Amino acid sequence: MSTFDCILFPTDGSKQSKRTLESLIELAKQFKSKVFVLNTFEVPVPITNYEFSSDLYLSVEAVLSKNSKDVLDEVKESLEKEGIYAKYISLAGDSSSIIIEKSKELEITMILMGSRGLGTIKSLMMGSVSNYVLHHSSCPVMIIH
Numbered sequence: 283m284s285t286f287d288c289i290l291f292p293t294d295g296s297k298q299s300k301r302t303l304e305s306l307i308e309l310a311k312q313f314k315s316k317v318f319v320l321n322t323f324e325v326p327v328p329i330t331n332y333e334f335s336s337d338l339y340l341s342v343e344a345v346l347s348k349n350s351k352d353v354l355d356e357v358k359e360s361l362e363k364e365g366i367y368a369k370y371i372s373l374a375g376d377s378s379s380i381i382i383e384k385s386k387e388l389e390i391t392m393i394l395m396g397s398r399g400l401g402t403i404k405s406l407m408m409g410s411v412s413n414y415v416l417h418h419s420s421c422p423v424m425i426i427h
Contacts, residue, residue, distance in 0.1 A: 285422055286313035290390040291368075292320045292381050292411070295353035298396035302426040303360060306394055310366045317368035318388055319357050321350045322377040347372065378414035385421055393423045 291306050293299040310317050323346040325339065350372040361368055373380050385393055397412050416423045 284313050284315075285392050286310075286315050288316045288318070288389060288391045290318045290320060290381070290385050290388065290393045291357075292322070292377070292393070292395045292415075293353060293357055294321065294377075295356065296396065296398070298398065298426070302394060302396040303357060305424075305426050307361065307364050307366060309394065310361075311364065317361070317366060318371060318384070318390065319354060319361075319368050320371045320373070320381065320384060321353045322373050322375060322380050323347065323350045324376065325374060343374065347374070377411045378418070381411070381415050382418050385419060390421050392421055393419055395423070395425055397425045397427050 286309050289306065289310060291302070293303070306317065309315060325343045325346060327339070354370040354372055358368070358370060371384065373384075381393065381395075384390070393415060395412055395415065398410055412423075412425050416425065
């Protein structure tokens with residue numbers, strides 16, 4: 283079994299993710315990998331003393347869900363043009379946790395993702411998804427800078 287048999291590609295649609303997509307295409311073609319593309323989104327919940335409308339929450343969630351599907355559709359178009367067919371997953375929640383959970387659930391053999399390129403101070407204060415995944419994954423993680 284190759285490390286590249288089953289690849290999880292978490293993407294946020296950023297320039298870095300688009301550059302990482304090029305690596306995904308090369309690996310998937312060369313190793314005939316099964317590919318899963320994941321996009322996550324978090325619906326922000328305001329901390330306020332005022333009542334928060336559930337209609338507003340649902341409308342924000344709908345917009346973020348549509349944006350997530352648009353990101354996946356763009357990746358799908360690029361992959362299918364290269365003859366690579368994948369499964370596409372859009373989920374609401376914490377990106378880091380979802381990536382780790384899905385990698386276990388889907389029996390992923392490698393996670394391929396981009397780095398956001400945060401500076402040292404920001405990375406220490408905020409952390410990063412790629413850093414979390416790198417330290418919590420039970421399978422190899424390849425981070426493209």
